[in-house]
Each structure stands twice: as C-alpha cells, then as structure tokens.
Amino acid sequence: MARADRSGPHRVAFEKNKKRILKTENTCGICGKPVDKRLKSPDPMSPVIDHIVPVSKGGHPSAIENLQLAHWTCNRQKSDKMFNVKQEEPKVIGNRNLPQSLNWASYRSKK
Template sequence: ICGKPIDKRLKAPDPLSPVVDHIVPINKGGHPSAIENLQLAHWTCNRQKSDKLFNNKKEEPKVLGNRNLPKSIDWTSYTS
C-alpha cells in the first residue's frame, strides 16, 4: 500500500508486521481468496486503508520532494 519493503520477520503487535490485504475490499465486490486480489501490506497501512479503493496506477510525482525520493539508490557511490 505504501510502497515500502515489508519485513516478514516482524510479528504482531508490531505496527509494521505483515498482513494480507484485499486490494478490492470484499464489501466492495472483491473476491475474498482470489490471488490477484491479495497483496502483502504493513498492518498500519492496511488499517489506514480500511475498505477504501485506491488507484493502483503508478504515476511519476509532479513535484519532487523529500517524501518521494528514490529509496533504493546506493548513495555511497556519490562523492561530494
């Protein structure tokens, strides 16, 4: 949901523990066990999403700020 990595070693009640999320909520017509309707999510992200529907289309951010900088770049190769 948030796009950040999920550590499968974390256990409840850790807020970042992994849970299975229904992409399309069951009460909005999503299939409860269809694999294409399931995704791994953080517990807190899943709670915040609740039964909302999200557009899964990945768009490039219009304004580049601290919150949408790439997290996977190895910055150690850059020198000042």
C-alpha cells in the same frame, strides 16, 4: 458473522494464496516500502494480506489477483477504501471515431 476469507469455502484458498504472497512479495502494496516479514503482530509494521478491492465492495475474498502484501498499519489506514484500483471506463465509440472504410475524396457521382 465471520468473514468469507476466514470461514467457508474461501478459507483454504485464502490461506494457500497468503503463504504464496508471503514467499514471493517483499514490498507493501499500499505504501511501496519494504515489509520486514520477521516482525510479528501487534507490531504496526508487521506483514498482513490486504484485499485490493475490499470484500465489502465486491472484491473476491480469496483470489490471488485481489490479494497483496501490506504493512498492518497501512492496511488499517486503508480500511475498506479503494486505492490503486484501475477501473476502466467504458468506451463509447461513435461513428465519427471509426476508421474510414472508404476514401470519399475519390468518389464521383454519376451524372
């Protein structure tokens, strides 16, 4: 079965975003070093488009937010692992963490 970014409804969007990234980005999103866009495959330092969150892990196949420029070799080493992905932990706020809505120091009981 072909990958979602290579066939079907995501192919056109992926190709459009790929061209946009190749025009605007210059550094590898994985290692942070410059990418020489003149290099062609099979050169290990040739430019490729990497899915930040792999499609196999639920990443969107063609969203520009999920794509980045990378070296071919960096992308191969990353494979389907998740690096540099900011995952926000759900924050549970208990009643002790909420701001005080009343100054209880000035409260006086009626006796």
